[in-house]
Amino acid sequence: MTIIRSMITRSFSSAATIRSLRVCVVGSGPAGFYTAEKMLKAHEDAQIDIIDRLPTPFGLVRSGVAPDHPETKIVTNQFTRVAHNERCSFIGNVTLGSSVSLSELRQMYQVVVLAYGAESDRNLGIPGEDLRGVHSAREFVWWYNGHPDFCQLAPDLKNTDTAIVLGQGNVSLDVARILLKQPAELATTDIASHALAALKESSIRKVYLVGRRGPVQAACTAKELREILALKDLYVNIKQDDFQITAADEEEMKNSRIRKRVFDLLAKASLSSQTHPTSGQPELHFTFFRKPEKFLESNDRSGHVGGVSFEKTTLKGSAGSGSQIAVGTGKYEDLKCG
Incomplete structure (x- = not known):
């Protein structure tokens, strides 16, 4: 000192x-x-x-x-x-x-x-958030970028084939892309050596990008979305039912060129995707109208995450009042992950 x-x-x-x-x-x-x-x-x-x-x-x-x-x-x-x-x-x-x-x-x-920014995470405040295998985006991004605070994070990428990413903004797409991209392609970047070694041995083949609202409200940019959709040999799954837009959705897209471009890219990807993935093919699932209710412990009761319970949502409000918000419907769905 x-x-x-x-x-x-x-x-x-x-x-x-x-x-x-x-x-x-x-x-x-x-x-x-x-x-x-x-x-x-x-x-x-x-x-x-x-x-x-x-x-x-x-x-x-x-x-x-x-x-x-x-x-x-x-x-x-x-x-x-x-x-x-x-x-x-x-x-x-x-x-x-x-x-x-x-x-x-x-x-x-x-x-x-x-000007030191924000170096803490905002908790979701839902049960199971302290289970092993649940990481904040900050922790995971700092891990693969070699930040000294999280070089030892060591996320378990070997014992599961599925990861869930909560959110559909640019950082969420970054995380999904890093998990699904071929390690040989990442080797030419400045990714941290410990992260590259872990990704080479990763069993992750399926990533869910989950958002509380619909494809009109997806928070990513068109550039980031195009990049992940262009990944080699990627299977993309988006449910056609999610593209039933309302007058309020139309108004939001009218007021935002970015949202219109993102929506059009997602719609095109949903129409052009193959029916089923082939064996071993990396999978990206865009899941809309879901909000996390609790993290589920794995079946072996080891204190590790085994899935997420989501409440299905619907949108309320009008574009004229600002933006539509997601509200729960009282219907639930579980997604398994590691």
């Missing part, structure tokens, strides 16, 4: 003799670097220190972006130019609250910007 404080103090003292505006940005992800970049451009007298609890910068770009999306990570070139600015410094391995306190930073700097 003393060494870290002295490093920051030296940086501060050096800045104090030359510059008049001293800024500390806590967090070196996109928010932190964009803040630093704007401050450097807007204030010619600003000296900026970016601190982070990790030894490496770039936050979400490094640990949140899928390893097979290198084009998204190109933004790190821009952040690197910011860090190389003579009026900017990056200091890693500094934890706010233990290495240095907020009050100490406020004494040393004229401006302190807290």
Whole structure:
């Protein structure tokens, strides 16, 4: 702690003799670097220190972006130019609250910007959430991206052929794609070596992407959806009954080109999919109008998840009032998984 404080103090003292505006940005992800970049451009007298609890910068770009999306990570070139600015410094391995306190930073700097993001998960608050095999997206994504906090997560991918992903946004599609993509293709990306080794031995062949609402309200982008639908030899299953849209659905698509494009892609995929998967073929099942009620323990009572109980939903509300919400119907369905 003393060494870290002295490093920051030296940086501060050096800045104090030359510059008049001293800024500390806590967090070196996109928010932190964009803040630093704007401050450097807007204030010619600003000296900026970016601190982070990790030894490496770039936050979400490094640990949140899928390893097979290198084009998204190109933004790190821009952040690197910011860090190389003579009026900017990056200091890693500094934890706010233990290495240095907020009050100490406020004494040393004229401006302190807290840009460290959200590093905790919001629990669903349903029974069985603590069963082994139930992971948050943050944990799983940090695992395959090599974040030091979750390198030892070791999800069990060998003893089941089925995974359920709750949600249908871009991160959900990332998780499903990583589970279903050929390891040989992932080997050419910057995926963490421990994750690649586990995926090479994975038995997962079937992934369910489950959403509370319908295909009109799917939260992913058309680009992400096209990418997963284009996976080699993928069987896609979407029930035709889910495409019975209402006037409120039509209004939502009228007001959002993104939702219209996503809906059209899902509809096309449902019409063009084969009747049944072939043996060993990877399967992607889009499941709509379901909300999780509880996680089910496996039959061997080992404390490991064995499935999810869902309540079927219907939509209420109108597009004019904002968006339609999913409400339970009192009918239930279980899906097995590991």
